[in-house]
Amino acid sequence: MTLLPALRGAGADRADALRVSGSIMSSEDLLGCVNAVADRIRGARAAAVEARPSMEAVVGMVGAVQAGVPLVPLPPQADPRERSRILREAGASVLLGGEPTGSYALPVIPVDLRQRSWTPQPEPQPGTDAVVLYTGGAHGPSRGVRISRRAIAADLDLLADAWRWNREDVLVQGAPLFRAYGLVVGLLGALRVGSRFVHLDRHAVAGPVGSIYLAVPGQWARIAQRPWARDLSAARILVSGDAPLAPEVTERLRLLTTHSLVQGYGTTETLVAVTGRADARGGPGVTGTPLPGVQTRVLDPDGRPVPADGESVGELSIRGPTLFSSYVDASGPAADGWHATGDLATVTADGAHRIIGRPAADVVRCQGRLVHASQVEDVLRAHPDVRDAAVVGVPHPDLGEQVIAYVVTAAKVTTQRLVDHVGRILSAGHRPRRVHFVDELPRSAQGRVRKAALVAAG
Template sequence: MTLLPALRGAAADRADAVTVAGGALSSEDLVGCVTAVADRIRGAVAVAVDGTPTLETVVGMLGAVHAGVPLVPLPPDARECERIRILRQSGATVFLGRNLAGAHRLPMVPVDLRQRSSAHHPEPAPGTDAVILYTGGAGGPPRGVRISRRAIAADLDLLADAWRWSRDDVVVQGTPLFRAYGLVVGLLGALRVGSRFVHLDRKAVGGPIGTMYLALPAQWAQIALNRPWARSLSAARILISADAPLAPAVAERLRLLTSHSPIQAYGTTETLIALTRRADDPTVAGAVGTPLPGVRTRVLDREARPVPADGESVGELSVCGPTLFSGYVEGGQSAAGPWHATGDLATVAADGSHRIIGRRGLDVVRSQGRWVYAGQVEEALLSHPGVRDAAVVGTPHHTLGEQVTAYVVAETGATAQTLIDHVGRYLSASHRPRRVHFVDELPRSALGRIRKSLLVAAG
């Protein structure tokens, strides 16, 4: 099994095979640069690379994968203590790059885009680790997830079929290269299929138009507010959102501006993308689609019983299939279970389409013996035209146990009562926020997840 055929000379030569931060490498130069990196790190236990999107970062990451050395991407915005923890825990023995801040004691190997090599590197065994990715850290310390070459190849082949992805596509993304969506699906996916790859700066207010556009929900919300940029995406073939649920209001605005209904995809670091809809399937509002071929799911209630496929009953989603991880770097649960409990709450409809409600724990408000799912309230809030971002948590209440509390990033002029009434038009009285806090931004982890524990502590 060859994981990345484009690095084995199987792709047509292109002058702009990979474009990052305005710089580009041809197919031939990319292979030469990547092989030169692989020459220098071959035999290392694991290799760390700073996730700041540059050509050097991409070449370093691909060099590790090409050499068969587990790649450990470091979140650029992580606190120094967190970066050091990741380096120690992952077993990284080399750092690829120039300017890693902090006391780390790892030998550093610069990535020089002028260096080329034509050496041969044998394809590693399918079961070996390709990457060690760290989870989002929303519900606790991030965990190192070992993902094999076999799992990555299986996921990318299933996605290529579902999305009709071919070497004629141009993949444009702004998703982080230290997350599974940006690294595995975006970068490695383009190299496996043989399509061109363009990575946008995260502060971009416009960009080149490809045939496939990958973005996070927060990025889609920003694009939906930028009418010229959104309208330019009508030239794309497919728009894809993953890593978190996409607000229906954002999806509808994108449809009106681009004539495309964004495809939602669902996965975790441990499962990779496990659910999505096919490029030619009709859109189901709020749904992330059905399991990929060979992937199985189950949604269990609090008594571990399967919930009915009625599109309303909520349970915890578990996944089983060829895309699952090999295990955690610190040991513990592995994919050999064979089921992985994601910790995400979901519903399943009669046609098999799933809808993600939120995370178990902080995404559940326990009020008067009832469970209120924060994701449903957040979805209602985000459908208001004056709301740019929202998070809902449960905070202590002297008679209810917990009350629904909303933190909202809103346009000037929005009032708490307006938003409470807006939620009431879509959901029951128990879902109406009792408190609404207006904030300039929501606290997020270095990996981009909303840190709801901080919101609960703030009250």
């Protein structure tokens, strides 16, 4: 099995195969640079790379995959303690580029874009680890996830079929390169399919020309406000991944571009497992059907399948060829192959799934009804005096759970004014019972709000 045909001499040379942060590299130069990296690190236990959007970082990451050395992308926001933990747990033995910081310093191998090598690179076995990615850390401590070359190839082939992704496409993506959407789906996907790849500069003043756009919800929210957003109508498909997209953003993008965004659902452990068109009228959550060969089940707290009525809620589990091999602590999917995602979902008789999110952190069960935290957060952020907001559920003796908001403000505003603001736009049940004003929201090294810490704080 060849994981990345574009790095095995397949296809014609392209002068603009790769664009990152204003730098352009041809197919031939990319192959030569990547091989030069692979030559220097072959046999290493694992190779870490500072996952910044630079050509050096991209060449280093692809070079590790080309060499068959497990790639460990480091979140740029990771502090020295978190960085050392990741390097130690993942077993990294070299650092490609960057500086040796933290208590777990490694030998540094520079990435020189002037170097070339045409040494044939042997293809590693399909079951070997390609990457070690860390989960977002929003719902608890981040965990290292080992993902095989076989699982990545399976997922990318299924997505290529689902999205009609081919060599003639230009993939423009802005997802972080230390997350599965940016690294696996975006970068490695383009190299497997053979399409051109453009990493979207978050400060871009004009939209790059592409046929497929892949971004995470926060980026789509910003893009929807840019003057060039209408230009995306020329694209073939727009894809949102990594988290549910707010219905208001979905609708605004539809009006600007005429596109109904494609949403992909998956966790670090499953890669993209469910995909479908976003529907602003359907409410929060990702709606879609499992990719071919991916099995799902939605179980109630007693382990029984919930009715396939599109309303009954249970926990989603996934089994199939895209699943991870194990965590860095060697635990992994259950013996029967199922992985419990921890996300709540519904399913209809025709197999359509709506993934709602995590209990307490993403979904609050208040007086027998589900309150979607993302809806309340979007409304709070729309208030002119609010810079950021996070909503969680905490236990309540009478309500089951109550809605609690943590808010970063730009100006002085009262709790009652924010509660009334939510009540005017949403239902009374969505109104926060308490509002905590904070200077900043706690975030993981991956940039996610650490909702588990907020739930624990109450």
